[in-house]
Amino acid sequence: MIFIGVCGAALGAAAYFALGFTPIEAGLLALVVVLGGVLIEERAARRRAFRRLETGVEEMGRLLATDARAGQVLSKRVNALADLEAGPRLDVVEADMSVLGTVVRQVAQAVSDLETAQAALAPPIPDTGDEPTVPQPPAIALEHVRRALDEGRLVHHARPVLTLPQRKVHAYELIARLELDGRLADPPEFMPVATAEGRVILRRIDLLGAHEAIRIARRARLAGEPVRLFLGLSVATLDDRPSLDQLLTLLAANRAVNTDIAFALEYRDWAALSRPETDALASLVQHGITLALRNATTLRLDFAALADKGVRTITTSARTFLRTPEALTDFHSSDINDYIKRFGVNLVVTGLEAESEILALLDDGVRIAQGPVLGATAPLRADLRDDGDDDLRRAATR
The missing domain is CATH 1.20.5 (Single alpha-helices involved in coiled-coils or other helix-helix interfaces)
Known part of the structure; x- marks a missing residue:
């Protein structure tokens, strides 16, 4: 325009x-x-x-x-579709499904009877000591253990936990040992049972172990080589408020290295925890500590709930995992590790005694293991054992 x-x-x-x-x-x-x-x-x-x-x-x-x-x-x-007579056809399908269900039940019953008969005829498998058993009274008297603690003859050695197949150190498990008559006594020989006097000794051992773990973690950090440590913790410490407060005070003063330490509880103790003991564990987790469950007899667990409570490691016996995995889980043995890892929890298989067992674990996708074939319990390096700070140890032995 x-x-x-x-x-x-x-x-x-x-x-x-x-x-x-x-x-x-x-x-x-x-x-x-x-x-x-x-x-x-x-x-x-x-x-x-x-x-x-x-x-x-x-x-x-x-x-x-x-x-x-x-x-x-x-x-x-x-x-x-309107011309089709669907009613009679659906009746035929329903009848077929009913017959199929009956056949499946009969097959399952037959398989169950066959397995029962085979189990009855099979010779019993000797106990190798890998499975957790009911605690037995220690061979060393409680008075000797108390005297050894008073004299500072409790030492902590390390048992490596390795990654497969590289066999690199994933963590160290601290093992308490007593120096008695020129030899070292392992925990089954002296660790007290949960009697009134025994619980007092257990609390002292727990506190000594916490001091030693913090000492090692601190020295490793200063050396630029941080390590992850697994340290046993008894229920006796969790249900005693003064001991728990002493442990919390120690952790609060060393918060920088708490993430390197994982307190390990026996699975049978974890399953029997009371509400106050669970709250005590939660207070430890709030200080940066992670938790580990040892000697788990089942993997049919709520791993999301365990992860929320601070559990980051679960250990189970190689004997059960490799020979009878169905006793642990309904998953296929090659799938259970990936399933657990989805929740941020590591599966550690313990008690490996032969190279063939390592190959079997690799086939099942397990990447963290422990056992005599991977490394024995031994003293720590000298630079991690000695840091010139004996105040912690003296305080713990009181």
């Missing part, structure tokens, strides 16, 4: 100056030119609009035709 107006004005000016038209004649010429251009443009615009409308009508007609054909096909299918 602007172009038409400019052209009309230009023709009027040309007629006035070049052809000698009067101003009125030049103005009329310009007006006629503008009106003519407007009429021509309007006609062209209407033609374009009509063409677009015709195109839209044709497209709508095609869509309606497609919908009509789809409706016809749907109508034919509905009519075909």
Whole structure:
């Protein structure tokens, strides 16, 4: 429209100056030119609009035709379904499923009877000591243990936990040993049972172990080689408020290294924890400590709930895991490790005694293990044992 107006004005000016038209004649010429251009443009615009409308009508007609054909096909299918007699056919399917269910139950019963008969005929498997057993009274008298603690003859050695197949150190498990008559007594020989006097000794051993773990973790941090440590913890410490407060005070003063320490509880103790003992564990976790469950007799657990409570490691026996995995879990043995790891929990298989067992674990996807074939219990490096700070140990032996 602007172009038409400019052209009309230009023709009027040309007629006035070049052809000698009067101003009125030049103005009329310009007006006629503008009106003519407007009429021509309007006609062209209407033609374009009509063409677009015709195109839209044709497209709508095609869509309606497609919908009509789809409706016809749907109508034919509905009519075909209406002509079917579904009732008798469903009755036949239901009868087949009932027969199949009966057959499956009979097969399951037959397999169960066969397994029972085989178990009755099979010779009993000798106990190798890998499975957790009912605690027995220690061979060393409680008075000798108390005297050894008073004299500072409790030492802590390390048992490595390695990653497979590289066999790199994943963590160390601190093992308390007593120096008696020129030899070292392992925990089963002296660790007290949960009597009144025994619980007092257990609390002292727990506190000594906590001091030693913090000492080692601190020295490792200073050396630029932080290590992860597993340290046993008894229920006797959890249900005694003064001992728990002393442990919490120690952890609060060494919060920087608490993340390197995991307190390990026996699974049977964990399953029997009372509400106050559970709250005591929660207070330890709040200080940065993680938890580990030792000698788990089942992996049918709520791992999400365990992870929320601070559990990051679960150990189980290699003997059970490799020979009778169905006693631990309903998963296939090659899937259980990946399932547990989804919740941020590591599965550690302990008690490995042969290289063939390592290969079997690798086939099952287990990547963390412990046992004599991977490394025996031995003293720590000298630079991690001695840091010149004996105040912690003296305080713990009181």
